[in-house]
Amino acid sequence: MTHEVATLEVPEWSIAADTTLKPEPGSRQLSASPSSASLLSANTSTCNNKPKILLMGLSKSGKTSIRNVIFHKMSANETQFLDPTHKIDKLWDFPGKLDISHLRDKEDTSTIEKIFEEARVLIFVIDPVEEKHSIAIDRLHGTILEAYKINPKIKFEVFIHKSDSINEDQKIDNIREMTHRINRKLMSAGLQDRILISFRTTSIYDHSIFEAMSIVCQQLLENILSPFENILNAFVSSNKMEKAFIFDLHPKIFIATDSSTFDMPTYELCCDMLDLIADMGCIYQEYEGGEERGVFSTCSVIKLNDTLLHLKQINRHLALVCIQMQQDTACTQGIVDYNFQQLKHGIQEVLKVANL
Ligand SMILES: Nc1nc2c(ncn2[C@@H]2O[C@H](COP(=O)(O)OP(=O)(O)OP(=O)(O)O)[C@@H](O)[C@H]2O)c(=O)[nH]1
Numbered sequence: 001m002t003h004e005v006a007t008l009e010v011p012e013w014s015i016a017a018d019t020t021l022k023p024e025p026g027s028r029q030l031s032a033s034p035s036s037a038s039l040l041s042a043n044t045s046t047c048n049n050k051p052k053i054l055l056m057g058l059s060k061s062g063k064t065s066i067r068n069v070i071f072h073k074m075s076a077n078e079t080q081f082l083d084p085t086h087k088i089d090k091l092w093d094f095p096g097k098l099d100i101s102h103l104r105d106k107e108d109t110s111t112i113e114k115i116f117e118e119a120r121v122l123i124f125v126i127d128p129v130e131e132k133h134s135i136a137i138d139r140l141h142g143t144i145l146e147a148y149k150i151n152p153k154i155k156f157e158v159f160i161h162k163s164d165s166i167n168e169d170q171k172i173d174n175i176r177e178m179t180h181r182i183n184r185k186l187m188s189a190g191l192q193d194r195i196l197i198s199f200r201t202t203s204i205y206d207h208s209i210f211e212a213m214s215i216v217c218q219q220l221l222e223n224i225l226s227p228f229e230n231i232l233n234a235f236v237s238s239n240k241m242e243k244a245f246i247f248d249l250h251p252k253i254f255i256a257t258d259s260s261t262f263d264m265p266t267y268e269l270c271c272d273m274l275d276l277i278a279d280m281g282c283i284y285q286e287y288e289g290g291e292e293r294g295v296f297s298t299c300s301v302i303k304l305n306d307t308l309l310h311l312k313q314i315n316r317h318l319a320l321v322c323i324q325m326q327q328d329t330a331c332t333q334g335i336v337d338y339n340f341q342q343l344k345h346g347i348q349e350v351l352k353v354a355n356l
Pocket residue numbers: 002003004005006057058059060061062063064065066076078079080081082083084085096161162163164165202203204205
């Protein structure tokens with residue numbers, strides 16, 4: 001039995017500093033630990049429920065793989081052995097073969113209405129290699145209309161997934177073609193000015209899925225994004241950094257960056273540094289009196305040719321990763337450390353004001 005729709009509850013993005021969980025022996029864990037408090041849920045002042053990201057798409061488009069790679073640290077290769085999603089579970093994965101624009105069963109209809117009401121972002125995953133484009137576009141169109149009718153505030157994202165299987169020209173052609181086709185459909189429904197859809201190419205075999213999911217998750221943190229960006233801008237300019245990111249440690253996605261141009265190699269370098277320090281942390285992490293000290297409790301600096309990578313933990317769940325060219329190291333480590341304390345203070349103030 002194949003299934004075509006999966007929903008995903010946003011993971012616990014916990015920033016509560018008082019949660020002390022001991023990691024399971026042998027687990028590959030940074031000092032971040034899931035807990036009941038969620039940055040995203042706390043950020044939704046009008047709603048007691050956690051904000052939701054829905055993952056939808058045709059069967060085998062890659063929804064479960066995306067969820068597992070990002071939120072459960074599954075390696076991309078392991079996803080080849082995933083079973084199809086079979087039933088609604090606590091993450092609201094629900095049965096495939098289910099075209100929500102043709103629901104007859106009352107119970108299914110009300111479940112889906114509830115899911116859409118609570119959702120903030122709907123991601124529709126399309127496999128560009130599969131020759132089911134028209135079916136996927138029809139399903140996307142039907143899903144968008146249905147979701148918009150129930151919740152006009154929902155944001156729509158289309159992941160043209162498995163981009164590792166197509167070349168650069170095909171990526172551009174795919175985006176162009178799908179944008180054109182879906183816009184034409186929206187136009188005929190008179191909704192082209194009301195519904196905005198973002199298209200991204202993604203793959204679980206590189207960092208593109210983490211980048212895309214970072215951008216999606218940032219949409220749920222609108223009220224703190226701009227202050228975080230201002231703080232990062234000040235940090236970058238006072239320390240002559242090239243680029244800075246604030247990462248959530250579990251899942252490993254960035255929740256803010258400074259306003260300088262984003263480029264993929266820099267982002268990948270920062271992700272790799274996080275992974276490296278996490279791996280080393282698993283080997284060397286110390287525990288004192290049962291309390292986890294945190295992998296990044298002191299500054300980590302890695303030198304790569306003429307590039308310095310700095311990594312500092314802000315709290316149990318957030319870390320700053322930034323890049324500095326060595327010729328710009330007129331700022332000594334002491335100054336960087338001092339400025340980092342200012343940044344940390346600023347971030348904590350923003351979180352306090354935002355009641356997070
Ligand atoms: N090449 C490539 N394959 C991928 C990618 N993402 C997922 N896959 C593969 O696509 C296949 C289907 O992935 P699933 O995650 O099970 O797809 P699904 O959409 O959840 O499928 P259902 O559970 O049936 O709805 C698996 O063999 C994955 O390994 C990707 O980025 N690139």
